[in-house]
Amino acid sequence: MTDSISSALKIAASGLEAQSERMRVVxxxxxNARSTGETPGSDPYRRKTVSFTSEMDRLTGADLVRIKSVDTDGSDFKMELDPGNPAADKDGYVKMPNVSMLVEMADMREANRSYEANLQVIKQARELINLTIDLMRG
Structure with a gap:
């Protein structure tokens, strides 16, 4: 039983770590949703994305979640008319980051829910350990 609780704790801890990194990226x-380039025509901030992978823990045999990579989103930049901006081209258009607040809020909500679920697993495992200790005393 302690091996299964230990595995559950390791899996949940790896999930907490991965989702924490995902929240940091979001x-x-x-x-940086409004961070433009500094000169006319220069590229603004480019949205980052997180990729996950599973990795087997050799000690417990459990599949742990890990960050595979933090990459940049290759989608097109938005163009916005802002002639007074130092990054505006000759026609007054500025390249804006390819960040969608709607997508970021959805990603944040999903990461938060996953984080909370992993935290709940750790709380339940702790309760099982405490119950086991109480039974052994008893």
Whole structure:
């Protein structure tokens, strides 16, 4: 039983770590949603994405979630008319980041829910350990 609880704790901990990194990347995207280039025609901030992978823990045999990579989104930049911006081209258009607040909020909500689910697994495992200790005393 302790092996299965230990595996559950390791799996949940790896999920917490992965979702925490995902939330960090989403936060960076949101913070830079209006970060343009510094010169006319220069590229603005490019949205980042997170890819996950599973990795077997040799000690427990459990599949843990890990961050495979943090990449950049290759989708097109939005063009916005803002002639007073230092990054505006000759026609007054500025390349804007390819960050959609709707997508970022959905990603944040999903990451938050996954984080909470993994946290709940850890709480339940802790309760099982405490119950086991109480039974052994008893």
């Amino acid at each position: 936060t960076e995207n949101v913070a």
